[in-house]
Amino acid sequence: MKKEFKVITELIEENSRVLDVGCGDGDLMKFLLQNKTIDIRGLEISKKNVQNCLSKGLAVIEGNAENDLSQFPNNSFDYVVLSQTLQAFLNTERVINELLRIGKRAIVTIPNFGHWKMRLHLLIKGTMPVTEVLPYDWHNTPNLHMCSIKDFFIFCEKRNIKIFRSLALNKEKISSIDLSNLGIKNLISELGIFLIENK
């Protein structure tokens, strides 16, 4: 998903402070450091991933975003990035609130469960969709709260969260999402990328 990294990079301004929540083995952090002059930290739950990040010299701390975001002060980052991890949290709403408390803005990317392949899979096969982006079976998936691009729009609307930019990624193609094309973008996009802040 290098394209996703590129889009995230373009959303981040130079000389800003960034926190990557659920930074994995640090690929996005490294990509951002190579392409922007920024100060970046990471939070990651897996020991192995944290050790890999630290081996690369990245400032990553081991921790669980559900509990450990509370240690960061209000507005201590310009951007908090959450790349394809939102669906894995128990308390999604609290995590989003924390992102927007710590960061002036948050960048959230979500695998779109509204994509036509998902819909067709469930319609035709009648079993939970398994795809390249979401390769798990229903019984072993870490993804507790799947949502569609449209779901996320509605969520932000209800919670008074302002969407600054919303972008859709389909294969390698990027396009903007707005209320007029939301229906079609929700049908054809694999990934939604949102730049959000508290109203």
Add this chain to the structure above:
Amino acid sequence: MNNLSKIKNIIVKNTQKLDCGMEISNFPLAYETYGKLNEKKDNAILVFHALSGDQYASGINPVTNKEGWWNHAVGAGKPFDTDKFFVICTNVIGGCMGSYGPNTIDSNTKKPIGTNFPVITINDMVNAQYNILDFFKIKKLFAVTGGSMGGMQVLQFVSNFPDKAQVAIPIACTASHSAQNIAFNELGRQAIMADENWKNGLYGENKNNPDKGLAVARMAAHITYLSKKGLQEKFGRKLQESDDVKFGFDADFQIESYLRYQGSMFVDRFDANSYLYITRAMDYFDLTKQFNGNLSKAFEKSKTKFFIISFTSDWLYPTSENRDIVIALNAIGADVGFVEIKSDKGHDSFLLNVPDFLGTLKNYLKTTYFNLNEKRI
């Protein structure tokens, strides 16, 4: 012990005011180095030792003829790679391997200073060791590191000298000594002071040292450095040289024999009074209190990059206490990395061959040195 003449030292001329109010000057600070200081003098790493350690972190200790205490971490091709870095380790003041301590001979009485030595703190230790930077004309260290009490010194060092180290790696430590740890230290001190040979600390004239007390102190402490699981796996209920218990108080179990051995080895190389002074310094350590309850303030002025490491089975300096340091650093937006390494080896993990620990540390140091000092921009 012999080969004391092989100990390198500097004489600190400056007057140093101690936390207890007393002043010391013209005192010896023993040190050892590994590797070479490069021309730019940007590759120096200052290693702080723990309670029972000394300046001989690597190689063979010339006084005891035993391996250095951090041989797994310091040496050629090891995390603190002496092919690349210049590693300095000094004996803390209050110690007994050549630095100013209770076993230093008083020039007037020609006897060991004993308990006339002033009570010292971690802050005093760090301030004394700072003199080694001037001796080597090092403006800024690449890194300061240490485990356990060594980690406490790392925290104090960065707090006292915020612009003197690029990287700080405190390992398996705490910013504030816990009641449990004070309790264990008190147990050790009481064992020493209960030994009739201790004589209020003024022993040593006719070789009758409080060895029994010091051995018991070491035995008790040694248990705290291991984990229950580690002990069970290594010793279980295995018996020593027999098929059944002997209905007596000799060492029936292997664990008993092991602890007795640890105790007896320790008294050969360590001074009982040093044990009192150094454990006291650890107990007094409370960096949070030094900054009126706000640990973040200790690091506010520093641009040092932190890497904090704890171990899953360490119940003496548990992950939660290491994490408190991380939290304090995050509160001020400091550059901090943190990982809890999985290990069954207890607090001693930092001294032992724990591949996840050593591997991560090695790569971290290599990459970070490159990023900070070698990368062409």
